[in-house]
Amino acid sequence: MSDVPNTPESTKRSLQHRVAAHARDRWPELQRVQLRHRGGFAYVDGVTGNGQTLKLCRLRYTGSAHDWGFAIYRASHNDYTDSFLPTGSPIGSAEDALDTACGLYLNDPTAWI
Numbered sequence: 001m002s003d004v005p006n007t008p009e010s011t012k013r014s015l016q017h018r019v020a021a022h023a024r025d026r027w028p029e030l031q032r033v034q035l036r037h038r039g040g041f042a043y044v045d046g047v048t049g050n051g052q053t054l055k056l057c058r059l060r061y062t063g064s065a066h067d068w069g070f071a072i073y074r075a076s077h078n079d080y081t082d083s084f085l086p087t088g089s090p091i092g093s094a095e096d097a098l099d100t101a102c103g104l105y106l107n108d109p110t111a112w113i
Helices: 009-026 094-105
Strands: 030-038 041-048 053-061 068-074 079-082
Touching: 009 030, 009 041, 009 094, 041 094, 053 094, 068 094
Parallel strands: none
Antiparallel strands: 030 041, 041 053, 053 068, 068 079
């Protein structure tokens, strides 16, 4: 993981816009989505209508604004573990990663269909 390139500022802004727009369209349970960046990683949190913050997933910058490595947040361990998307790939769109994590944490398995 030490070879993860830093995410460019323009990609960080684009990612925030895309993830927030997708959350508004697909996940009405979330009031907003927050991203925290550290190096080449973006940590995605969802904030529910009652103000609860849910850690959802971590995205790893792959050098492309459209393809991201995916790690699910494991509440039981308070960490992130590299995971696969429903497509079977560990890399995909940020929107697919959000759907996968929200499907788990918001209890909506239709997100994986």
